[in-house]
Amino acid sequence: MATKLAPKPNPLLEKLKKALALQQAGEVEKAQKIYKLVVKKAPNSPDANHLLGVSYRQLGDPKQAFEYIQKAIRLAPDRAPYYANLARTMSDIAFTEPESILAVAEKALSLDPNLLEALNLKAISLSRMDRKLEAEEIFQFLIVKYPNYPDAFRNYGILLRDEKVYDKAIAFFNKTTLLDPGNPENYVERARARLACEDFKNSESELADALERFPDNGNIKHEVARLLFKMGETGEGLKYAIAAHEDSPRDYHRLVTLGVHYLMLDQPEKAYEKFKKARELAPESFVGLDWNLSLASLALGDLETGWRLHRSRFDDKASQVIRRTFDVPAWEGEDISDKTVLVWADQGLGDALKAGTMLPDLIERAGKVIIELSKKATPWYKKSFPEALCRPAAFDAEKKAIYSDYDVHANITDLARFFRNSLDDFKTAKRPAYAFDQEQAQGYLKRLKEHGRDKPIIGVGWRSMNLAVSRARLYLSAPQFAPIMDFKDVTFVNLQYAAVKREIDFLKAKTKGAFVSLDDVDLLDDLLAAAALTACCDLVVTANTSVAEIAGVLDVPSFRFGQNEPPLLLGQENPPWHPSQRYFLLTSKKPATAVVPDLKAAISEWLETYSPERRDKRLGLA
Known part of the structure; x- marks a missing residue:
């Protein structure tokens, strides 16, 4: 056998x-x-x-x-796993279209309809193609059928995060860290969700834990840098941004993160270099880079390049601007002597006030100017620019303009591309560009003089209404601001809009009555009244808010404290927009509390040569 x-x-x-x-x-x-x-x-x-x-x-x-x-x-x-791994590989290659990945994933599923990885990749591709409902259906199927499959939870979390459903997204990311604690990407995606919803406190502790687990992981370091930047801790964040960049020098996202750190740390040359390199590496569709290059160029004093690229903010999803649409073209600098131009704003009141200093230039060139701004701004613009038609902004839910009585439109900030291409352009600008009600101002002055006829009048503001954690270091509380007012024979007048009674009472008591608040003046919504009261001041000392802009556009001497803002400072120590304004720069190592002694010293020096002549002339009293 x-x-x-x-x-x-x-x-x-x-x-x-x-x-x-x-x-x-x-x-x-x-x-x-x-x-x-x-x-x-x-x-x-x-x-x-x-x-x-x-x-x-x-x-x-x-x-x-x-x-x-x-x-x-x-x-x-004929082997389905090969196609699934090919699809996954394609998803790791930059700029691969999701349609291509979907086709390969579906080929894998045609050979094995239950192949887990292929189903996951199909859902990811559908999500990136904005076919969210189809993707969500697959993810829900996967997490029910395979409750221990971490990729499904993580990718479903990414979908929810993109849809701004942050609480559910974070819950899924928490689940993935439990199922797969050795995968750093689970911690990275959770950190991105926390950052998006500004949950800095929880993110801090979670990223500290992630750094201990994965001390050499570049993605973790990158998220730490992004978090610290958002919290205003750019000095501390810089070392993580550098480490993340060194880990992957050709990652354009990390180059941008490093660049914005350098920009906020007043190192515009380094910032520009990083943004330029990122622009070379990134796809053309990554439009946010042009916005970064605009800011860096402005910080370097290259106004022509900076303003030319400034419109790219509308393409950057991260920028908080109003994206209005029109049926007429944008003005591109052509002759408009026989045309009507509509001027509109995309940002807040402070930016509109600053940019409004260019309206006299536009009015001189255009046949007719229509100005559309916020309802509360309209009365002051009517007072300041009587040659123009001023009205509240009118657009539908899709931000499409309602009126059509104009030939071209122009964003108020982007007028700088035509009227402020060099620092010399600021020297020839009309100043002050805005008007105020002299009679109203004289009435306020009479009331203020009841507290001391010959005393200097200093207007004060100490904070914004937005007191988010990331911005707190830029402002002062009333107790923190009080030492600035420690002067005899000075009347301090409240210019702080939306001040609460507790703040007012504290400052009145602390200054023994030298702090005056005209409670019948609506500093928040009545800009004509706010302008008239500001015009009464010999000096204004304020945080970087619309209070500073009102003082600036009225050419009232002012001391302003704030962080580095390239469109405001344009690479200079003080804002070229407002020649009478002195800027006290805040950094990550020098928050607002640290400039209190500097502000106090500056006031003391100013008082040595004080004269009411400039104020009285402004008010028509001299």
């Missing part, structure tokens, strides 16, 4: 098994060396080519992975 022979050993198969075990244990580099040897000896082995390709993807070389997995598919076109 013949005996059954043992199967002949297959050394290449044994090597593949050994390499696969190493790969599954996380020893990818060791596994890859074995795969390379097998492919060299058996170049037409589909499994060897496929697994070698997967190892390249795991080690961060998706293009090389793509070549080997494609070869494996040519050798064995």
Whole structure:
């Protein structure tokens, strides 16, 4: 009777098994060396080519992975996992269209409808194609059928985060960190969700934990840098931004993060260099970079380039601007002497006030000017620019203009492209550009003089209405501001809009009555009254709010404290927009509390040469 022979050993198969075990244990580099040897000896082995390709993807070389997995598919076109891994590799290659990834994932599913990875990749692709409902249906199926599959929870969380459903997104990311605590991407995606909803406190502790777990992970360091930047801690964030960039020098997102840190730290040359490199590496569709380049150019004093690129803020999803649409073209500097131009604003009151200093230039060039701004701003603009038609902004829910009684439109900030291309342009600008009611101002002055006829009058403001954590360091509380008013024989008048009674009472008591608040003046919504009261002041000391802009556009001497703002400072120590304004720069190492002694010293110096002549002339009393 013949005996059954043992199967002949297959050394290449044994090597593949050994390499696969190493790969599954996380020893990818060791596994890859074995795969390379097998492919060299058996170049037409589909499994060897496929697994070698997967190892390249795991080690961060998706293009090389793509070549080997494609070869494996040519050798064995009926294997669903090959297509799934090809789709995953394609998703790692920059600028790959989601439609292409979807097609490969669906090919895998045509061979194996239940292939988990292919279903996951199909849902991701659908989400990126804005087919959210279809993607959500697949993710929901996956998390029910495979409750221990972390990728489904993570990717569903990303979809929810993109839809701004932050609480549910974070819940899914929490689940992924429990299911797969060794995957740093779970912590990264959660940090991005926390940042998007400005949950800085929880993100701080979670990222600290992630740094301990993955001290060398560049993505974690990048998220730490982004968090610290949003919190205003750019000095501390810089070291993480540098480390993240060094980990992946060609990652344009990390270059941008490093650049914005340099920009806020008043290092515009370095910022511009990083943004320029990012522009070279990023796709043209990454329009936010032009916005960054605009800010860096303005900070360098290159106004022509800065203003030319400034309109790119409308393409940057992160910029908080109003994106209005019109049926007529934008003005591009052509002759409009026989045209009607509509002027509109995309940002807040302060920006509109500053940019409004260019309206006299436009009125001189245009046949007719229509100004559309907020309802509360309209009366002051009517007073200041009687040659123009001023009315509240009118647009529908889609931001489309309602009126059509004009030939071209012009954004008020972007007028700088035509009227403020150099610092010399500021020197010839009309000043002050805005008007106020002299009779109303004289009435306020009479009331203020009841507190001291010959005393200097200093208007004060100490904070914004927006006291988010990321902005708190830029402002002062009433107790923190009080030492600035520690002067005898000075009348301090409240210019702080939306001040609460507790603040007013505290400052009155602290200054022993030297602080005056005209409670019948609506400093928030009655800008004509706010302007008239500001015009009564010999000096204004304020945070970087619309209070500072009102003083600036009226040419009232003022001391203003705030962070680096390139469109305001234009690379100068003080704002060229407001020649009578002195700027006290705040940094991550020098918050508002740190400039209190500087402000007090500046007031003391100003008082040495005080004269009411400038104020009285402004009010028509001299």
